[in-house]
Amino acid sequence: MTDTVVETPALELVGLVKEFRGRRVVHELSLSVPRGSLYGVVGPNGAGKTTTLSMATGLLRPTAGVARVLGVDVWESPSRAKSLMGVSPDGMRLFEQLSGRELLRYVGSLRRMPAAVVDERSTELLDVLDLAGDAQTVVADYSAGMVKKISLAAALIHAPRLLVLDEPFEAVDPVSSEVVRTILRRYVASGGTVVMSSHVMELVQGLCDHVAVVAGGRVLAADAVTELTAGGSLHQRFLQLVGAAEVAHDGLGWLGAPDGDA
Amino acid sequence: MTRLIVRLRLTMWRTSMARSPLHLFSSIVGGLAALGIVLLLGPAIALLVLQPLEIRAATVPLFSFVTLMWVVLSLVAAGVDNMLDPTRFAVLPLGRRELGRGLLAAAYTGVPAVMLCLLALAQVIAWGARPATLVAALVAAVLGTMTAILASRAVTSVLARVMTSRSGRVIGAAVVSLATLLPLLLNLLIATDTLRTDLSTFDARASARATSWTPVGWAWALPFDVASGRWWVAAVHLALAVATVALLWWVWVAQLGRVLTSPMTSSGGQHIGRGRLLPLLLGRSPVATVATRRIRAWYRDSRLVGIALRTGVLPVFFVVQAVLTEVDALAGTGVVTLGIFAGLTLMNDLAFDGEAWWMHVSTGLRGWEDRLGRAIASFVVFGPVVLATYLVSWALGVIGSPVPWLSVVVASFLASLALAVGVGAVLPGTAPRTGGNPFAATSGGAAQGCLTALISFVGPVVLVVPVAWLAIVTSGHPVLRWVVLGGATAYGAALLVAGVVLGGRRLDRRAPEMLGQLAHAQL
Numbered sequence: 001m002t003d004t005v006v007e008t009p010a011l012e013l014v015g016l017v018k019e020f021r022g023r024r025v026v027h028e029l030s031l032s033v034p035r036g037s038l039y040g041v042v043g044p045n046g047a048g049k050t051t052t053l054s055m056a057t058g059l060l061r062p063t064a065g066v067a068r069v070l071g072v073d074v075w076e077s078p079s080r081a082k083s084l085m086g087v088s089p090d091g092m093r094l095f096e097q098l099s100g101r102e103l104l105r106y107v108g109s110l111r112r113m114p115a116a117v118v119d120e121r122s123t124e125l126l127d128v129l130d131l132a133g134d135a136q137t138v139v140a141d142y143s144a145g146m147v148k149k150i151s152l153a154a155a156l157i158h159a160p161r162l163l164v165l166d167e168p169f170e171a172v173d174p175v176s177s178e179v180v181r182t183i184l185r186r187y188v189a190s191g192g193t194v195v196m197s198s199h200v201m202e203l204v205q206g207l208c209d210h211v212a213v214v215a216g217g218r219v220l221a222a223d224a225v226t227e228l229t230a231g232g233s234l235h236q237r238f239l240q241l242v243g244a245a246e247v248a249h250d251g252l253g254w255l256g257a258p259d260g261d262a
Numbered sequence: 263m264t265r266l267i268v269r270l271r272l273t274m275w276r277t278s279m280a281r282s283p284l285h286l287f288s289s290i291v292g293g294l295a296a297l298g299i300v301l302l303l304g305p306a307i308a309l310l311v312l313q314p315l316e317i318r319a320a321t322v323p324l325f326s327f328v329t330l331m332w333v334v335l336s337l338v339a340a341g342v343d344n345m346l347d348p349t350r351f352a353v354l355p356l357g358r359r360e361l362g363r364g365l366l367a368a369a370y371t372g373v374p375a376v377m378l379c380l381l382a383l384a385q386v387i388a389w390g391a392r393p394a395t396l397v398a399a400l401v402a403a404v405l406g407t408m409t410a411i412l413a414s415r416a417v418t419s420v421l422a423r424v425m426t427s428r429s430g431r432v433i434g435a436a437v438v439s440l441a442t443l444l445p446l447l448l449n450l451l452i453a454t455d456t457l458r459t460d461l462s463t464f465d466a467r468a469s470a471r472a473t474s475w476t477p478v479g480w481a482w483a484l485p486f487d488v489a490s491g492r493w494w495v496a497a498v499h500l501a502l503a504v505a506t507v508a509l510l511w512w513v514w515v516a517q518l519g520r521v522l523t524s525p526m527t528s529s530g531g532q533h534i535g536r537g538r539l540l541p542l543l544l545g546r547s548p549v550a551t552v553a554t555r556r557i558r559a560w561y562r563d564s565r566l567v568g569i570a571l572r573t574g575v576l577p578v579f580f581v582v583q584a585v586l587t588e589v590d591a592l593a594g595t596g597v598v599t600l601g602i603f604a605g606l607t608l609m610n611d612l613a614f615d616g617e618a619w620w621m622h623v624s625t626g627l628r629g630w631e632d633r634l635g636r637a638i639a640s641f642v643v644f645g646p647v648v649l650a651t652y653l654v655s656w657a658l659g660v661i662g663s664p665v666p667w668l669s670v671v672v673a674s675f676l677a678s679l680a681l682a683v684g685v686g687a688v689l690p691g692t693a694p695r696t697g698g699n700p701f702a703a704t705s706g707g708a709a710q711g712c713l714t715a716l717i718s719f720v721g722p723v724v725l726v727v728p729v730a731w732l733a734i735v736t737s738g739h740p741v742l743r744w745v746v747l748g749g750a751t752a753y754g755a756a757l758l759v760a761g762v763v764l765g766g767r768r769l770d771r772r773a774p775e776m777l778g779q780l781a782h783a784q785l
Contacts, residue, residue: 059620061774078773082626093618095555097562102555105541109551110625115541138562154621 008071010035010162010193011056016065018051018217026051026217028065033195033210035070038188040208040225041197042234044242048217049197050090050166056195057087057164069162083111086155088148090166090197096140100131100150103139107154118157125153128183130176144171152180156187163187165196169203181207205234215242263356267364271371281782288713289373296377304380308387315467315489321385322470322486325402326479329410332378333478334441336414348419348521358519362511365518369411382407389485398485398496405481405503412510417441419517474499477506544638548627552635553642556611560643565614565694573603574647581651584660593660594667597652598674602722604644605678609714610691611636612776613783623773630766633683637762640679648675665743666733669750673729674722676754680761681721687765689714690776690783729753 011033018026026048033039043049054060056067058074058081067074074081098106101122108118126132129149134142139150148171155163163184169177184194184207198204204211205225211234212222220241221228229237279286310318351361369375382403389399421434467490474483474495481503487496540557544550560566580596612619622632652671655661691714729750736742769776 057624059623059774059777079626079628082624087624089620089624092620093616095615095618095621097559098555106551106555107621107625109546110548110622110627112548115546 007035008068009033010037010070011039011164011195012066012068013052013056014066014068016052016055016067017063018048018055018060019063024063024217026055026062029214029217029219031212031219031222033193035193036188036191037193037210038184038208039193039195040204040211041195041214042199042201042204042211042238043197043214044199047214049214051217052214053164053166053195053197054089057085057089058082059087059089083158084160085162085164086158086160088151088155088163088165088168090170094139094147094151094154097138099136099138100126100142100146100153101135103150104153104157108157111158113158121157122153125156128179129153130179145173145176148172149176149180152183156183161192163192163194163196165194167198168196169198169200201233201235201238205229213238213241263360264364264367267361268368268371271368291713293373296373300377300380304384307381307384310388311391315486316465318388318466318489319470319486320466321388322479322483323466323473325382325385325406325482326473326476328378328381329406329413329478329482330444330476332374332410333413333417334444336418348518352522356522358515358522361522362515362518366411366415369415375407375411378407378410379403385482385485389489392489395485395489398488401500402481402484402503405484405507408507409478409481409503409510412507412514416510416514416517419514419521423517423520477502480506548631549635549638552622552627552632553638556636556639557642559614560639563614569607570643573600573607573644576600576603577651581655581658581660584655585658591662593655593658594662594670597648597655597661597667597671598726600651601648601671601675602678602726604640604648605675605680606682606718606722607644608636608640608679608682609686609689609718610693610783611640611682611686612690612780613693615780616693616784617777617781619780620777623777628766629687629769629773630762632769633687633762633765636686637679637683637758640682645675663737663743665747666737669733669743669747670726670730672747673750673754674726676751677725677757678722680754680757680759681717681725682761683758684761684765685714685717685721687768687776689717690779692783694784725757 009032011031013029013031016026016029017024029048029052031041031052041049041053051060055062055065056069056074058067058078061075069081069084072081072084094103095106104122104125105115105118108122109115123132126135129152131146131149131153134146139147142150148168152165152168155165168180172180184196188194196208208225210223211225211228213220213228221237225234228234279289307321307324310321348361348365370379386396386399386403389395421437424434424437467486470483470486473479474486480499483499484496484503487493487499540554541550544554560570577596577600580599581593584591584593584596648671652661652668656664661667729746732746732749733743736746
């Protein structure tokens, strides 16, 4: 990796393996996320990003391997590890019968936070994320982007030291997206660490300082963004690494408006 | 297209069984149970061909009852499978009639539907002695099964539409609760005409005539009408039965058309109060927080509102019957049944949460806190209902020996809560999808339910029998019966603690695996 880190990394994955019914989807994946970094995990669809992040956050038991959060083994002492991190998985539902405010209060109480602190922080989070107007609306009636934002708020409420976000910008509008970026940058500046997955290269290049390219359940490259891109764009580097199949020029010729009676 | 949809249905069935051994196992159990019913009932019905008309007429009330039960059970989310959710076809260029035909044909491939058809064929044999009645029975079988299947489709799709809004949900839940009472009404209708146990004097003709004038009986009455030579009645019944099928088809296709053009069900910004009362009463510890959320779900979640109402309404019938017949054991049994049902509602609590349960996992909530919170919620919601039903029955004077009955009621409520809280941590069961059709359930789900159903039936009985025995033995004793009441309460509480601790440990150990199971728990 880049620099030699003296302190334990914020997130360390060592030889993570996941098999579903004998089919291996994550192959001895190792990754080290230095403290205070904004770490992007990029990869094509089905690369194993979500599977890896689930194993790192204690939501999916790995077949083999170790995941450590600030030196705490996620699978040896799950409670301690979980108290250190905030998680926002992609595509998993929330408790939809609760309103946005109730959801934040719920998570806060489960994390044993004092009620006054929870209330204060929820109000602030709802304000900043432009959800204050819908604080009393049940999450079932939220749009996809709003669900992403309330999920992020729920991950932030206990001021975790590590934030693991799966596709945090999916379906989020440009205005809110800028707000989220500002929040993440500020959070990292004050000593927090963010691990986020995405398949939008421009976003990762503009926001993250480190990036890992994952495909087929393996890490193809992991480095500081500036090193990896070396002046070029992350987009091109990514396509190079993953080995994108080009659509042949004569393929799919039938697609498009027919000329005359084609 | 019809063949394609049927094939799709069968493929989905096969893959869902291949994905989960539990699903496969429970499907086999469900299939065997269905086969057993057919093998038992089928020949019994077919052999009616040897009996005189007054006994053979029993097919009319019997099949009317089956048809009604079919519709009612589909409301209770057990009979109908919605594996082929019409909304999934919305992006395809399909006409609603085309889709309707395909889905109807696919509906006939489910285990319960095959069972119904086989029994209907047995009915044809029963009337097979004369060509005229044979033809009538054949027509009856076709129209009768179509009435059952179409009615369940039409009713559930209409209700699902009604229940997209919040007030509609309450109305729908009320309608469903009332609908579950229909079989009992039909039962009264049949029973009012003297039903003798002595086979030699058994005469089903009166109840056949009574049920033949209900919508579910029109079709099934045809062979009986023909056999008794009432041709004009047969003609009226035929016309009514055909009209029913046509009407149901029209309603269902209209609903399909609506679903195909607006697949997004929206309840449009459901605003709710700030909800300050419950946290005030229960506190804000993790256990209380879980309990608060579950209590709220009992009145916010349309899937649960229906269950709550049905659970509460069913025992009322026992009590009413006890008042009418003056058999006091009926009222007591009613309250005990309520206690057991109320406790068991907790069984698939996790399935109702579904994947959202990850929030419990990622916040590091302990298993026992999860279990205890849910148990408290069910206790707060159903405890007063059970108690009120008991007190009302007692005030009406239909509970003969109040103290022993109370012992059994307390023990059965707490024991079923304990059972559900423990077993629910191993077998999460299934639930309708969040925000989807509240009446949707797959036949696979119903079959998987077989295993839990078995536990639900046998478990409470085994746990409560010792208490019941002691209560009966001491019922005459002025002091001991109170001791038994105290003992029953302590026993129930001990079981509950055991359920919470064991279930909690199981969740602590296997939370990620449970999360994986829950990903497929909503159908």
